[in-house]
Amino acid sequence: xxxxxxxxxxxxxxxxxxxxxxxxxxxxxxxxxxxxxxxxxxxxxxxxxxxxxxxxxxxxxxxxxxxxxxxxxxxxxxxxxxxxxxxxxxxxxxxxxxxxxxxxxxxxxxxxxxxxxxxxxxxxxxxxxxxxxxxxxxxxxxxxxxxxxxxxxxxxxxxxxxxxxxxxxxxxxxxxxxxxxxxxxxxxxxxxxxxxxxxxxxxxxxxxxxxxxxxxxxxxxxxxxxxxxxxxxxxxxxxxxxxxxxxxxxxxxxxxxxxxxxxxxxxxxxxxxxxxxxxxxxxxxxxxxxxxxxxxxxxxxxxxxxxxxxxxxxxxxxxxxxxxxxxxxxxxxxxxxxxxxxxxxxxxxxxxxxxxxxxxxxxxxxxxxxxxxxxxxxxx
Amino acid sequence: xxxxxxxxxxxxxxxxxxxxxxxxxxxxxxxxxxxxxxxxxxxxxxxxxxxxxx
Numbered sequence: 001x002x003x004x005x006x007x008x009x010x011x012x013x014x015x016x017x018x019x020x021x022x023x024x025x026x027x028x029x030x031x032x033x034x035x036x037x038x039x040x041x042x043x044x045x046x047x048x049x050x051x052x053x054x055x056x057x058x059x060x061x062x063x064x065x066x067x068x069x070x071x072x073x074x075x076x077x078x079x080x081x082x083x084x085x086x087x088x089x090x091x092x093x094x095x096x097x098x099x100x101x102x103x104x105x106x107x108x109x110x111x112x113x114x115x116x117x118x119x120x121x122x123x124x125x126x127x128x129x130x131x132x133x134x135x136x137x138x139x140x141x142x143x144x145x146x147x148x149x150x151x152x153x154x155x156x157x158x159x160x161x162x163x164x165x166x167x168x169x170x171x172x173x174x175x176x177x178x179x180x181x182x183x184x185x186x187x188x189x190x191x192x193x194x195x196x197x198x199x200x201x202x203x204x205x206x207x208x209x210x211x212x213x214x215x216x217x218x219x220x221x222x223x224x225x226x227x228x229x230x231x232x233x234x235x236x237x238x239x240x241x242x243x244x245x246x247x248x249x250x251x252x253x254x255x256x257x258x259x260x261x262x263x264x265x266x267x268x269x270x271x272x273x274x275x276x277x278x279x280x281x282x283x284x285x286x287x288x289x290x291x292x293x294x295x296x297x298x299x300x301x302x303x304x305x306x307x308x309x310x311x312x313x314x315x316x317x318x319x320x321x322x323x324x325x326x327x328x329x330x331x332x333x334x335x336x337x338x339x340x341x342x343x344x345x346x347x348x349x350x351x352x353x354x355x356x357x358x359x360x361x362x363x364x365x366x367x368x369x370x371x372x373x374x375x376x377x378x379x380x
Numbered sequence: 381x382x383x384x385x386x387x388x389x390x391x392x393x394x395x396x397x398x399x400x401x402x403x404x405x406x407x408x409x410x411x412x413x414x415x416x417x418x419x420x421x422x423x424x425x426x427x428x429x430x431x432x433x434x
Contacts, residue, residue, distance in 0.1 A: 045418075111429060242418075253397070284402055
């Protein structure tokens with residue numbers, strides 16, 4: 001089966017610009033109209049979050065800010081520029097989010113996931129699969145928005161996996177879990193921020209010391225992207241009261257379809273029968289915080305894609321597609337076991353002082369080492 | 381930009397899904413709209429997040 005494959009996240013390697021102002025104007029008008037619809041018919045909060053999502057999608061796609069490729073470049077080429085940009089993003093977000101969480105303990109909530117067996121396993125599998133499927137949570141979203149065939153195919157599978165992961169979460173948690181540990185609530189903001197920044201600084205030192213002597217340490221485009229994404233992540237917290245997330249929305253979309261078609265009874269499921277999730281399942285997706293930023297990311301990436309030339313295509317074999325499809329499903333499933341992806345667990349977890357975010361990073365990085373071997377094995 | 385069929389199908393399916401959901405979900409209660417900005421609201425957030433176990 002010969003079909004199109006994705007172009008890799010080429011950090012710093014800009015695609016040839018071919019602005020199409022007519023189409024961009026039309027798309028901009030559509031985005032503004034949808035925002036107005038949300039403000040009028042749903043909630044002003046949702047309209048604001050949609051705008052934040054559009055900003056996130058534009059920055060992710062415009063700067064080609066890929067978490068997956070950054071890790072791959074660091075592991076395979078000892079190029080730390082992408083990893084250092086991610087650390088800057090985490091540090092900036094933490095510097096603002098942690099004091100805010102301490103100052104507004106009622107209105108704002110951290111991304112607290114429980115350290116657990118499911119977290120260890122889920123993050124490891126997620127780290128492996130994001131290399132095979134060439135995209136993490138945000139990466140799959142913005143690349144689908146850009147029109148990259150691989151990620152466009154992976155996205156629905158990601159959603160199905162995320163839904164099934166949430167539906168079986170209770171069984172995974174029964175294997176062993178500790179209560180979530182938040183640095184802000186347990187240690188206070190000064191200690192939480194200090195520990196977070198020290199941890200990030202140590203990672204930065206490790207990345208620089210591991211770098212190839214010829215490698216460029218800093219990539220201006222990625223650094224600008226990191227600053228903008230940090231500010232947008234803070235805005236997400238300030239507006240929604242909860243940090244940026246991606247995979248809950250995917251699972252919700254598939255859960256709605258499964259419920260509507262009679263394949264799934266949410267009342268008989270531990271996760272989806274919980275009042276908060278049951279309410280979300282009955283409400284419009286436009287009221288769900290995570291869904292609305294996901295839609296915004298897709299729209300923002302599409303806005304960027306309108307001004308870019310399509311990349312060169314290459315063929316993928318049937319075997320390669322099967323491997324990628326399985327990885328896409330597991331990507332979604334494991335992200336629920338890990339209590340988030342690179343956004344919900346890593347960016348939001350670490351920047352809001354959650355211990356689970358740090359555990360996620362270690363396990364996902366180890367998983368990426370395996371994923372890259374599988375990627376090479378199948379010449380992906 | 382010449383859009384391939386897959387991209388077109390993707391966006392049509394996505395928009396159709398959102399439209400279907402809007403039509404079949406509970407009506408939005410505009411009288412109980414969540415605060416526009418959580419920070420200054422003094423209310424606890426009610427949305428679900430990836431990190432939540434519930």
